[in-house]
Amino acid sequence: MIEVKNLTKKFDDFVAVDNISFKVEKGEIFAFLGPNGAGKSTTIKMLTTLLHPTEGILRVDGHNPVTESDEVRRSFGIVFQDPSLDDELTAVENMEFHGVLYDVPDKLRKERIEQLLKFVDLYDRKDSLVKEYSGGMKRRLEIARGLLHHPKIIFLDEPTLGLDPQTRNHMWSYIRDLNKNENTTIFFSTHYMEEAERVANRVAIIDNGKIVAIGTPEELKENTKTSSLEDAFLALTGNKIREETGGVAEQMRVMRRAWKR
Amino acid sequence: MKKIYILWLRQIKRYLRARSRIIGSLAQPLLFLLALGYGFGSVYQEAGKGDYFNFLAPGVISMGILFTAIFTGIEIIWDRQFGFLKEILVSPTSRFNIMIGRTLGGATIATLQGVLVMLVAFIFGFHLTNWWNIIPGILMMFLIATLFTALGTMVGSMLEDMQGFQLIMNFLIMPIFFLSGSLFPLEGLPKTLSIVTRLDPLSYGVDGLRDVFLGTGHYNLSTNILILVGITMLFLWLGSYFFKKIEI
Ligand SMILES: Nc1ncnc2c1ncn2[C@@H]1O[C@H](COP(=O)(O)OP(=O)(O)OP(=O)(O)O)[C@@H](O)[C@H]1O
Ligand SMILES: [Mg+2]
Numbered sequence: 001m002i003e004v005k006n007l008t009k010k011f012d013d014f015v016a017v018d019n020i021s022f023k024v025e026k027g028e029i030f031a032f033l034g035p036n037g038a039g040k041s042t043t044i045k046m047l048t049t050l051l052h053p054t055e056g057i058l059r060v061d062g063h064n065p066v067t068e069s070d071e072v073r074r075s076f077g078i079v080f081q082d083p084s085l086d087d088e089l090t091a092v093e094n095m096e097f098h099g100v101l102y103d104v105p106d107k108l109r110k111e112r113i114e115q116l117l118k119f120v121d122l123y124d125r126k127d128s129l130v131k132e133y134s135g136g137m138k139r140r141l142e143i144a145r146g147l148l149h150h151p152k153i154i155f156l157d158e159p160t161l162g163l164d165p166q167t168r169n170h171m172w173s174y175i176r177d178l179n180k181n182e183n184t185t186i187f188f189s190t191h192y193m194e195e196a197e198r199v200a201n202r203v204a205i206i207d208n209g210k211i212v213a214i215g216t217p218e219e220l221k222e223n224t225k226t227s228s229l230e231d232a233f234l235a236l237t238g239n240k241i242r243e244e245t246g247g248v249a250e251q252m253r254v255m256r257r258a259w260k261r
Numbered sequence: 262m263k264k265i266y267i268l269w270l271r272q273i274k275r276y277l278r279a280r281s282r283i284i285g286s287l288a289q290p291l292l293f294l295l296a297l298g299y300g301f302g303s304v305y306q307e308a309g310k311g312d313y314f315n316f317l318a319p320g321v322i323s324m325g326i327l328f329t330a331i332f333t334g335i336e337i338i339w340d341r342q343f344g345f346l347k348e349i350l351v352s353p354t355s356r357f358n359i360m361i362g363r364t365l366g367g368a369t370i371a372t373l374q375g376v377l378v379m380l381v382a383f384i385f386g387f388h389l390t391n392w393w394n395i396i397p398g399i400l401m402m403f404l405i406a407t408l409f410t411a412l413g414t415m416v417g418s419m420l421e422d423m424q425g426f427q428l429i430m431n432f433l434i435m436p437i438f439f440l441s442g443s444l445f446p447l448e449g450l451p452k453t454l455s456i457v458t459r460l461d462p463l464s465y466g467v468d469g470l471r472d473v474f475l476g477t478g479h480y481n482l483s484t485n486i487l488i489l490v491g492i493t494m495l496f497l498w499l500g501s502y503f504f505k506k507i508e509i
Pocket of ligand 2: 040
């Protein structure tokens with residue numbers, strides 16, 4: 001369903017994604033793990049047509065995101081790591097907008113919007129402007145919106161960031177149902193290792209733009225002789241905090257990005 | 262079609278929710294209308310040209326449209342910074358349709374703004390020979406609005422943040438306004454200025470509007486319309502080309 005071969009992305013001279021290759025089969029739940037700045041979001045953006053790769057081959061649902069972007073866009077849904085709601089619209093209006101852009105038929109759209117807003121517990125506040133929401137409420141709305149059309153592939157970039165444990169469990173059970181009932185392929189990134197261990201069929205660990213390990217959680221634990229995915233992750237990527245270990249140039253880059261926000 | 266409508270609707274809703282902006286962008290055209298209109302009125306009359314206030318009003322209406330249109334077009338930079346542009350760009354919507362939806366939304370807003378300026382101008386004494394001409398006048402305003410929203414969207418899609426904004430204000434919006442014949446008649450201009458006004462798309466808009474409202478056009482009305490439509494098409498096409506190239 002997703003195929004990546006020798007993929008590289010450079011920002012000027014800086015290599016954010018460095019010659020990675022992997023495959024995700026249809027119906028798989030695939031976790032993409034790695035320390036901050038490893039290149040997870042960059043890879044997801046390339047798969048979802050938002051960034052163009054510097055080198056390498058990409059296939060999403062059998063199509064090339066660069067040359068066949070329309071076909072690719074029809075095949076997936078995505079929950080971004082950064083905010084992507086319109087603050088000046090209400091929750092329902094944000095959902096409506098999404099549903100129309102993804103050609104969800106009128107009746108089905110109305111039903112699903114109601115069902116999903118109830119599911120993420122925002123139905124009472126459905127007509128409030130999004131700018132009046134708390135951080136977690138916005139996050140829940142982003143997730144609900146991402147699940148509105150039922151695509152073949154769902155990309156989730158740190159979907160559970162900033163959510164309480166109840167909501168997290170609730171959301172994962174919904175996504176697993178979707179995966180089971182509609183055979184939806186799930187591609188997600190997260191920093192919660194127990195989450196990845198629990199839901200993912202296979203895991204890839206990326207560090208400094210390179211894939212350092214790929215396999216089922218069991219395989220990774222076996223190969224590193226550890227008892228949890230978290231320990232395996234630490235064994236594979238080391239204990240150092242990324243941004244502090246980077247050279248001066250990297251630190252400047254991080255600061256520049258922080259200022260841009 | 263439905264996608265274009267929802268893109269349009271989003272902008273209208275945002276506009277109607279920002280009341281202070283509606284009032285705020287009325288102030289500038291009004292200042293020009295009252296200060297210049299009354300200020301130069303007697304000089305203009307002595308030169309044997311007639312009523313300057315009436316001559317100026319279509320120019321100031323066009324000004325209101327120009328500013329609002331380019332601003333709503335450029336608003337795409339905010340969408341980029343607040344992240345909503347990602348949501349639009351990953352959706353299976355053709356870039357041309359995105360461009361059309363945005364442009365129609367912005368153009369509707371700019372036209373409404375122009376109508377507001379017009380109503381205020383009526384209060385202060387702007388008058389038409391035939392009041393039925395308001396209807397073709399509004400169509401003309403919509404044409405101007407579409408052209409400059411398309412231009413604004415195109416420029417906005419090439420910029421990453423608001424840092425270039427001063428540049429756009431001083432090197433795009435202001436020259437378009439001052440060199441358009443909004444404030445002065447196109448007859449009897451010095452050679453260079455006359456050439457420059459011909460290159461300014463707003464000249465044809467203002468002239469068309471004057472023709473419809475007052476029956477005193479410099480160019481032919483159909484020439485004006487043809488040029489405006491042609492340039493709008495060009496900007497729409499260029500805009501969707503730049504849209505395709507956006508990376509986030
Ligand atoms: N537009 C850009 N311009 C320059 N550098 C960039 C850009 N986008 C990302 N980078 C850099 O590429 C690297 C990878 O970033 P990416 O966002 O993919 O990391 P990530 O794995 O998603 O990290 P996190 O867990 O913090 O979200 C980082 O060093 C980042 O600074
Ligand atoms: Mg990320």
